[in-house]
Amino acid sequence: xxxxxxxxxxxxxxxxxxxxxxxxxxxxxxxxxxxxxxxxxxxxxxxxxxxxxxxxxxxxxxxxxxxxxxxxxxxxxxx
Ligand SMILES: [Zn+2]
Numbered sequence: 718x719x720x721x722x723x724x725x726x727x728x729x730x731x732x733x734x735x736x737x738x739x740x741x742x743x744x745x746x747x748x749x750x751x752x753x754x755x756x757x758x759x760x761x762x763x764x765x766x767x768x769x770x771x772x773x774x775x776x777x778x779x780x781x782x783x784x785x786x787x788x789x790x791x792x793x794x795x796x
Pocket of ligand 1: 725726729730746747749750751
């Protein structure tokens with residue numbers, strides 16, 4: 718469990734939210750309902766450094782439009 722500081726860039730509300738590391742990041746502001754709620758990087762002892770830690774929960778991952786096996790963009794085409 719970790720405490721994250723969230724802030725809405727529309728109405729400016731700030732809240733501390735207790736989440737698991739695996740929980741999805743919140744985006745909807747509980748005060749104004751806009752999708753401008755975002756996690757702040759605070760100095761609460763949570764630092765990203767070193768190797769081996771990646772955040773890969775991008776929501777809008779582009780769909781693969783590759784149709785050729787010679788495409789260099791496809792990781793699976795390298796074998
Ligand atoms: Zn808001």
